[in-house]
Amino acid sequence: MGKKKVIVAITGASGSIYAKVLLDKLQALSDQIEAVGLVMSDNAKDVWKFELDNDGFNSYDFPTYQKNDFMAPFASGSAKYDTMFVVPCSMGTMARIAHGISSDLTTRAADVILKERRKLILITRETPLSAIHIQNMQLITQAGGIICPASPSFYSRPQSFEELAATVIDRALDIAGFDLDTFRWGK
Secondary structure, eight states: OOOOOEEEEEEESSSSHHHHHHHHHHHHHHGGGGEEEEEEEEHHHHHHHHHHHOOOOGOOOOEEETTTTTTTTTSSSSOOOEEEEEEEEOOOHHHHHTOOOOHHHHHHHHHHHHHHTTTTEEEESSSSSHHHHHHHHHHOOOOOHOOOOOOOOOOOOOOOOOHHHOOOOHHHHHHHOOOOOOOTTOO
16 A cells, blocks of 8 residues: 555534544554645634644644645645545535635645545534535535545444544544554454
8 A cells, every 4th residue: 555645624614623633643644644735724723722722733743735825736636645634624615615616725625636536535514414515415425525424433432522533533544545443343
């Protein structure tokens, strides 16, 4: 298995714990990674500070790109990034991706991943869902993207918020093809 080039886009939806756990796990999987590019919306930074009571998003060694930096390597398919996670994915971001509206680096990178037939994984955070949300999920799925709702599992008996969030993130990393030690049903 070759090393992966990964994009992590963090939107302003509630659920910063999911982004934190993903970034922590990507650091731990560094032997499987060639590059990680990080992009956050302004709202994502505010929500992270509010929900996690810190600005830990600044402490990761991954290159961070501004939300309108269309010169970022993953703004082009020629950079050959394998996988993009949007976590947590707001319904507004999902709608722009579903309709090909590349108005910022997150939506441009998602458009590139889809057109290059690579893995786009949206870890969505909203409840309840409207018919519009469901239609946008269908459009993304038909275009080759993967909707991975932030619906944690409980059969591993998580003991903390981070362990609970990890049940979703581990599943998303599995979908992306990473080799990781995680709870497996029936083992």
